[in-house]
Amino acid sequence: xxxxxxxxxxxxxxxxxxxxxxxxxxxxxxxxxxxxxxxxxxxxxxxxxxxxxxxxxxxxxxxxxxxxxxxxxxxxxxxxxxxxxxxxxxxxxxxxxxxxxxxxxxxxxxxxxxxxxxxxxxxxxxxxxxxxxxxxxxxxxxxxxxxxxxxxxxxxxxxxxxxxxxxxxxxxxxxxxxxxxxxxxxxxxxxxxxxxxxxxxxxxxxxxxxxxxxxxx
Numbered sequence: 001x002x003x004x005x006x007x008x009x010x011x012x013x014x015x016x017x018x019x020x021x022x023x024x025x026x027x028x029x030x031x032x033x034x035x036x037x038x039x040x041x042x043x044x045x046x047x048x049x050x051x052x053x054x055x056x057x058x059x060x061x062x063x064x065x066x067x068x069x070x071x072x073x074x075x076x077x078x079x080x081x082x083x084x085x086x087x088x089x090x091x092x093x094x095x096x097x098x099x100x101x102x103x104x105x106x107x108x109x110x111x112x113x114x115x116x117x118x119x120x121x122x123x124x125x126x127x128x129x130x131x132x133x134x135x136x137x138x139x140x141x142x143x144x145x146x147x148x149x150x151x152x153x154x155x156x157x158x159x160x161x162x163x164x165x166x167x168x169x170x171x172x173x174x175x176x177x178x179x180x181x182x183x184x185x186x187x188x189x190x191x192x193x194x195x196x197x198x199x200x201x202x203x204x205x206x207x208x209x210x211x212x213x214x215x216x217x
Contacts, residue, residue, distance in 0.1 A: 015069050049160050053159060106180045
């Protein structure tokens with residue numbers, strides 16, 4: 001149980017810091033859209049080609065990297081028709097079962113995301129794990145130049161701006177990994193809640209208020 005408590009504390013502390021930093025991307029996205037409107041309305045300026053896709057990329061980062069923190073705070077949308085009337089231990093039992101489906105789903109999503117990232121780096125077959133293994137070995141042994149030799153034609157957007165797509169896909173991979181780690185932490189918390197009947201174990205209540213696990217004010 002000490003391992004589970006330590007895992008929950010480390011993962012939730014990290015995801016909390018990431019989530020609270022990512023919140024400010026909303027203001028960056030607003031600034032980008034404001035600049036887009038300004039360049040379109042000003043008669044002495046040409047409309048910027050990069051603003052729309054940049055705002056979309058920022059939204060992806062905001063959503064993917066902030067998702068684990070949203071789960072941690074239990075602010076995700078759910079249906080409480082029957083669940084809301086359950087006891088704490090029964091809720092923990094149901095949550096410990098349903099979170100397994102989320103973990104499996106995120107596993108498949110991570111595998112597909114790795115294939116998509118490999119495709120954006122010019123690798124068009126399905127063995128993305130071998131590709132990233134070779135890319136890592138090349139980088140560690142020969143540096144950036146050796147790693148670049150492993151790359152093919154980089155995938156680009158079909159817009160007029162035509163940015164490369166691997167950075168936003170890499171952000172998505174990072175977000176999926178953080179979500180997967182947070183889902184495992186939720187599983188551990190559900191097990192502990194079912195075992196002890198306490199409301200929280202190293203979760204958002206402890207982090208936000210400084211209470212000890214299980215102490216709610």
